[in-house]
Amino acid sequence: SSFGRGGPDERRELLRKAATLCSAFLIVAADGQARDSSLGKLLEIAGELMPGVPRMLAINKVRAKQKPHQVHETFAHLLDLHQIRRCYVAYDFDVPTCREYIPYEVARTAGLGALQVRESDELPLFYAVSPEPKGNPPGAIEPERLLAALPGQLDHSQLFEQFRRALRAGLRASILQRGEVLVREEVERMDRAVSSARQCLLQCVLDFFAIRNSLGEIEELRLLQSERIIRQLLEAFAETAPWYARWSVRFNAKFRRIREGVGDLVGGIRDLLTPGKAVDQVEQSVRARLGGGRLGELISPEELSASIERNRNAYPLEHWPDGLPLTDACKVAIDRFRRDDVTSLDMQRLRQACAELWTKVPWSQKAFVGLTPMVALVTTFMAVLMVPFDFGTSVIAAASVSELLGAAGLTAWASHWAGGKTVHSVTQLAARQQLSDFHAVLCDALGVMRPVEPTTIRVAKQQVRLPDPAVTRHEPVGPALPHYRWREPFVEKLKEVMHWD
Numbered sequence: 001s002s003f004g005r006g007g008p009d010e011r012r013e014l015l016r017k018a019a020t021l022c023s024a025f026l027i028v029a030a031d032g033q034a035r036d037s038s039l040g041k042l043l044e045i046a047g048e049l050m051p052g053v054p055r056m057l058a059i060n061k062v063r064a065k066q067k068p069h070q071v072h073e074t075f076a077h078l079l080d081l082h083q084i085r086r087c088y089v090a091y092d093f094d095v096p097t098c099r100e101y102i103p104y105e106v107a108r109t110a111g112l113g114a115l116q117v118r119e120s121d122e123l124p125l126f127y128a129v130s131p132e133p134k135g136n137p138p139g140a141i142e143p144e145r146l147l148a149a150l151p152g153q154l155d156h157s158q159l160f161e162q163f164r165r166a167l168r169a170g171l172r173a174s175i176l177q178r179g180e181v182l183v184r185e186e187v188e189r190m191d192r193a194v195s196s197a198r199q200c201l202l203q204c205v206l207d208f209f210a211i212r213n214s215l216g217e218i219e220e221l222r223l224l225q226s227e228r229i230i231r232q233l234l235e236a237f238a239e240t241a242p243w244y245a246r247w248s249v250r251f252n253a254k255f256r257r258i259r260e261g262v263g264d265l266v267g268g269i270r271d272l273l274t275p276g277k278a279v280d281q282v283e284q285s286v287r288a289r290l291g292g293g294r295l296g297e298l299i300s301p302e303e304l305s306a307s308i309e310r311n312r313n314a315y316p317l318e319h320w321p322d323g324l325p326l327t328d329a330c331k332v333a334i335d336r337f338r339r340d341d342v343t344s345l346d347m348q349r350l351r352q353a354c355a356e357l358w359t360k361v362p363w364s365q366k367a368f369v370g371l372t373p374m375v376a377l378v379t380t381f382m383a384v385l386m387v388p389f390d391f392g393t394s395v396i397a398a399a400s401v402s403e404l405l406g407a408a409g410l411t412a413w414a415s416h417w418a419g420g421k422t423v424h425s426v427t428q429l430a431a432r433q434q435l436s437d438f439h440a441v442l443c444d445a446l447g448v449m450r451p452v453e454p455t456t457i458r459v460a461k462q463q464v465r466l467p468d469p470a471v472t473r474h475e476p477v478g479p480a481l482p483h484y485r486w487r488e489p490f491v492e493k494l495k496e497v498m499h500w501d
Helices: 008-018 037-049 068-081 096-101 104-108 147-153 156-209 227-240 252-259 265-272 277-292 301-311 327-340 347-360 373-385 387-391 401-407 411-419 421-445 488-497
Strands: 025-030 055-062 086-091 210-212 218-221 297-299 396-399 456-459 462-465
Touching (some): 025 037, 037 055, 055 068, 156 297, 156 421, 156 488, 218 421, 218 456, 227 373, 297 301, 301 327, 327 396, 373 401, 401 411
Parallel strands (some): 025 055
Antiparallel strands (some): 297 396, 456 462
């Protein structure tokens, strides 16, 4: 009843237990079950759980309208698909026209011990059917083809060896299947852990790069100010400035030296400016704003570490134990970025943006302490360059150009820069590259694998794809988060290793 009416799980369990006892396995089916899905499923289960046990199919109550070889032809697809060793048939003895296909005489003279077969016995008589028409009743058949002769044909030592091999094959398949499931689950768990760690560090980087509105949405990205970028900004603003905007700056020859990169940039800017109380006031004001968090952001190891601790509550860093300091790794990340960052602005577009700014903003607008726009700009740039001297070498100033213009007292300039598409896009491309690079060096320092797929963020209500990192890959400072990828050659190698003789 388990085979006939039981569910798949019940049948599977019964077959699994039977496999340890059987020398052979015979499945009896009716003539009309050739296309029955339940029979196919049962044969599939038997093949899976009894690979080393000989399996036979017996077709009962066959009618005379089908000759023996036709029965074999009808069930041939199941025999091949499920590797059935032999197909037996038994014709319906209650139907007179079937008598010629029932080998009673062979059974009576087969010499099978106490077995006595009479036509009056109401029992089916099974025999192995041949695919050849002449090899079946009503022609003569060998006694060995009777199902009753099967027990004597089974070599128990050979069957035990087959069963042993089948068990071994089943064990190997089970280990491979279960092992693959466990490995895949672990790979998926690692993927989630790495994704969480990357997201934690990305949110941390955005704490410094992102300029957000009151709803917390990112409106634009800040630049990480470097000597290279300051030099470009200074050159672009100075070259496009009208002659009257340079009036109070001893400009030409001295600025040419700065533009050509001769000597220290800070010293060159100091020499370029006319000393005075107003210049000192602008410089001091910008420094105070940087230090007080009112101008952009200062990225220091301590601030970076604090940001990671905040964000790991939502995005865990499972490989980095709570209580283990992050400051050293953050310092290394900052130092690596300062050393490896090669991001620069598109000078052609930058000059175009600065020229546009000079034409649209009144040149006569004074800085908040009464300086000309160019002097205020140069003074602000110098204050930004002084960040490592004021706050430590492992500190980076993150500030947009509009924030720098505002710090210089040029509020109209700042508004125009922030609102103009042409001028605004110049720095945003560079900021995206810097964001990608800083995220990469932070991942390296904390032992998190860099993103494989491009990272996207939402800026100004649009999905923005970050460029690939351009900085050199480095070893982690502390613990590293392991990560593996599933590869099909690994499965083949595993099968090779587990191929027992």
